[in-house]
Amino acid sequence: MKKICTSIFILFLLLFIAFEILTESKTIMDSVIFSFQIWQNNIFPSLFPFFVLSEILIYYGFVEFISELFRPLMAKIFCMNGAASFVFFMSLVSGFPSNAKYTRELYLKGLLDEEEASKILTFSHFSNPLFVLGTVSLLFLKNKEVGFLILICHYMTNILIGLIFRSYHKSNVSKNHISIKSAIIAMHQKRIHNEKTFGAMITTALTNSIQTLLLILGTVTMFLVLTTIIDNNLNINSLYQSILNGFVEMTQGLKYVSMLNIPLKIKSVLTVMILSFGGFSVHMQVISILSDTKIKYLPFFTARILHSAIAGILVFFLFDFWIQFFI
Numbered sequence: 001m002k003k004i005c006t007s008i009f010i011l012f013l014l015l016f017i018a019f020e021i022l023t024e025s026k027t028i029m030d031s032v033i034f035s036f037q038i039w040q041n042n043i044f045p046s047l048f049p050f051f052v053l054s055e056i057l058i059y060y061g062f063v064e065f066i067s068e069l070f071r072p073l074m075a076k077i078f079c080m081n082g083a084a085s086f087v088f089f090m091s092l093v094s095g096f097p098s099n100a101k102y103t104r105e106l107y108l109k110g111l112l113d114e115e116e117a118s119k120i121l122t123f124s125h126f127s128n129p130l131f132v133l134g135t136v137s138l139l140f141l142k143n144k145e146v147g148f149l150i151l152i153c154h155y156m157t158n159i160l161i162g163l164i165f166r167s168y169h170k171s172n173v174s175k176n177h178i179s180i181k182s183a184i185i186a187m188h189q190k191r192i193h194n195e196k197t198f199g200a201m202i203t204t205a206l207t208n209s210i211q212t213l214l215l216i217l218g219t220v221t222m223f224l225v226l227t228t229i230i231d232n233n234l235n236i237n238s239l240y241q242s243i244l245n246g247f248v249e250m251t252q253g254l255k256y257v258s259m260l261n262i263p264l265k266i267k268s269v270l271t272v273m274i275l276s277f278g279g280f281s282v283h284m285q286v287i288s289i290l291s292d293t294k295i296k297y298l299p300f301f302t303a304r305i306l307h308s309a310i311a312g313i314l315v316f317f318l319f320d321f322w323i324q325f326f327i
Helices: 002-023 025-059 062-078 084-094 098-108 114-122 129-140 144-164 180-192 198-233 238-248 250-258 264-277 279-289 298-326
Strands: none
Touching (some): 002 025, 025 062, 025 084, 025 129, 062 084, 062 144, 084 098, 114 298, 129 250, 129 264, 198 238, 198 250, 198 279, 238 250, 238 264, 250 264, 279 298
């Protein structure tokens, strides 16, 4: 009986969404157009080059190189396999949800096991630095200095999350000294045993990257439509609406937060909290990318709640000092 009620509820929910799309077509179309603009102006330019490059680097042994080079550091600080350093450093410069894509690739190649992959996801959730310093700080908040504070707190909290999850599934790895020679040899061995031609590698990298980016576009569009439907039917004040939108679809929420008539300090706190959580749209992108693996989502979700709370607290207490020092 319970399962039947669930099926009926889902049916009515889908019919309600379809009704809203038909009756509120103007606002729904605006949301879809906005999702394409986000994808075209922010997501595709920032992620596509890194997606293609990462696949080629994996084929040419860069994972083995960086794994060997940072193995002692990853083992000592995070108790992790050195291969996780590839996910960590690539995510630093490319931003989420690329960490899920890199993690999946290493997991499928056997370089990370299920627990290691679940663990690295918890502290590799970095927002793209160009998005934070460009779109968020200049376009939304119109304050470059505050953008740097948000970026620093967002990144530092991620590292703190890694220390918090340090004892979660400790990898059995040695903590020997760093050896550049060993790293180069490991990279060379991987390259010479690579059976794919350069043309085949490029084709595979382009195909996989486009598929992932289209998946991201679809997810962003779906969640923007959902937030529009929620806004049309939920009568709450603009502050709560902006926060709700941000935790459902990040970019739209950040835009609405920047338009609120509240102090810049509170805007900055809300902004870093939304960025650090990522929004359920980003969470769904991560789940979709990892759908053909056994990598766990719950540690990632738990880490995002901690990330959002700690980063918000850091910005709140550092904001006044930061503003006085830089402005």
